[in-house]
Amino acid sequence: MPASKEVSGFEALFKVAKNYQKKIKTAGNGAVLVVANEKGGIGKSTITALMASALAEVGLKVLVIDIDPQSSVTQMLLPNLEKLPSPAIGDLLTADFDGDNAIFPADVIQEVRAGTVYNAEALGKLFLLPSNPQLGKLNSYLATNINGRQILKFIVKELVIENKALVNEYDLILIDTPSQLDSIFAESALIAGDMVLMPTTPRPVDQWAIAQTIQKIREAKKVANRGLEIVAAVVNMYDPRSGLVESEGLEAVKAALGDRVVEPPIRSLKTIANSPAKSMSLLTSGQAQKPADDFRQTTTEVLARILARIELNNPSKAKGGR
Ligand SMILES: Nc1ncnc2c1ncn2[C@@H]1O[C@H](COP(=O)(O)OP(=O)(O)O)[C@@H](O)[C@H]1O
Ligand SMILES: [Mg+2]
Numbered sequence: 651m652p653a654s655k656e657v658s659g660f661e662a663l664f665k666v667a668k669n670y671q672k673k674i675k676t677a678g679n680g681a682v683l684v685v686a687n688e689k690g691g692i693g694k695s696t697i698t699a700l701m702a703s704a705l706a707e708v709g710l711k712v713l714v715i716d717i718d719p720q721s722s723v724t725q726m727l728l729p730n731l732e733k734l735p736s737p738a739i740g741d742l743l744t745a746d747f748d749g750d751n752a753i754f755p756a757d758v759i760q761e762v763r764a765g766t767v768y769n770a771e772a773l774g775k776l777f778l779l780p781s782n783p784q785l786g787k788l789n790s791y792l793a794t795n796i797n798g799r800q801i802l803k804f805i806v807k808e809l810v811i812e813n814k815a816l817v818n819e820y821d822l823i824l825i826d827t828p829s830q831l832d833s834i835f836a837e838s839a840l841i842a843g844d845m846v847l848m849p850t851t852p853r854p855v856d857q858w859a860i861a862q863t864i865q866k867i868r869e870a871k872k873v874a875n876r877g878l879e880i881v882a883a884v885v886n887m888y889d890p891r892s893g894l895v896e897s898e899g900l901e902a903v904k905a906a907l908g909d910r911v912v913e914p915p916i917r918s919l920k921t922i923a924n925s926p927a928k929s930m931s932l933l934t935s936g937q938a939q940k941p942a943d944d945f946r947q948t949t950t951e952v953l954a955r956i957l958a959r960i961e962l963n964n965p966s967k968a969k970g971g972r
Contacts, residue, residue: 659946660708666950667708670957671821677964679815681956682806682823683881684843686836688866689859690829693849693886695722696922697948698826702727704949706762706776710821713759715739715779717802717835718828719786727762727778734782735760742779743788743801743838747809755779755805755816777820785835792834799834799874803842822956831866840870845881845959847952848907852888852899852915860906877963882955883907884948888915912951916944 674680685698695718702714716724721734728735737758745753762776792798802825807817817823825843827836840846846867850856864880871878885903889896904911 659943659950663704663946663950663953664708666953666957667705667710670953670960671710673957673960673964674821676966677960679817680821680823681845681960682817682825682843683845683847683956684825684827684839685847685849686827686831686840686863686867687848687850687859688829688831688862689850689856692851692856692859693884693916694829695726695826697847697849697884697886697916697945698723698824699726700945701949701952702776702824704946705822705953709775711775711777711819713777713779713816713820713823714762715802715806715823715825715839716781717785717839718781718826719783719835720828721781721783721785723826724778724780724782727776728760728780735780736782736784738780738782738785740782740785740788742805743785744791754811755809756811789834792838799838799841802838806842831863836866837870840867840878841874843875843878845879845956848880848883848910849886850883850903851886852896852903854895854899854902857899857902857906860903864906879959880907880910881959882952883911884952885911885915887918889918910955912948912955914944914947916948919944 685694687694698714702712706712714723714727716722717739721738724734724738725731735758737753739758741753742755742758747754759777759779761774762778763773792801795801797804805816806823807815809815824847825839827839830836831840846863848860848863850860867878867880883903885900888900900915
């Protein structure tokens with residue numbers, strides 16, 4: 651056990667991560683988790699960055715794919731950049747995969763280095779396929795290209811380089827999406843992913859977006875991605891002190907999403923609001939213990955749901971079974 655015991659929530663997450671790693675070995679590949687909600691500003695990018703960090707910290711090899719022209723998760727994971735990375739995801743979406751000018755995921759993916767980590771296992775575990783604002787210009791190209799919405803899926807699951815597709819190279823892939831799910835980028839992610847993680851808030855104004863997101867997922871399921879499911883929903887920015895409205899909001903989310911809602915909700919915390927560009931440090935060096943605890947618990951619960959779903963889809967062969 652490489653972790654120090656005093657790090658709250660670490661051991662529980664470590665244990666689920668080891669079971670998950672065992673399971674994906676037999677299943678053949680890791681999960682592709684799409685972080686989606688029609689609404690903006692509810693914590694998709696924050697949760698993606700922190701969850702990816704927490705998973706890398708317990709030794710999973712994680713790839714974050716940023717397919718949002720706003721590039722929030724890129725900025726969170728690669729803080730202090732003078733300019734956003736180039737090449738980035740847009741270059742891959744328009745790339746030739748053969749010929750002299752071919753570019754491949756390995757030309758674009760960067761390693762994310764944590765400042766301080768509790769656990770040496772985290773080193774070399776977190777990677778980012780970054781975005782930059784140029785991505786926004788590809789909307790009409792992708793909309794009119796015969797492969798448009800399928801390219802991301804091809805890059806993640808079918809483009810084989812040195813005998814491996816990305817989905818086999820990483821234990822888990824997280825795709826952070828833009829807010830308007832009718833953008834071609836978010837739609838591409840709903841086609842490329844296996845499961846959806848839906849962050850939301852307890853605020854009444856954010857409730858409509860849940861139904862819209864569910865509808866979008868239903869559409870993706872219809873033809874392009876039959877197996878897509880919401881595997882978990884995370885209620886973010888919960889403030890128990892704000893009283894009745896807040897707890898009614900939480901109940902409304904549960905009414906819409908049932909037992910997929912992960913408990914406890916993530917609290918609304920100044921440490922998160924004030925340090926979006928330093929998300930990684932929330933999980934390191936013992937500072938800001940409260941958000942780190944929240945996120946490890948949430949991540950443990952979400953990973954357990956992902957594991958359960960993989961088990962459902964890949965039942966272990968019972969001895970003497972029919
Ligand atoms: N639990 C939280 N407590 C406080 N602030 C938060 C929390 N989660 C996210 N935020 C802040 O809310 C803003 C929007 O979050 P972001 O992750 O960019 O949302 P989205 O990706 O859904 O648009 C950011 O400034 C972020 O720091
Ligand atoms: Mg975002």
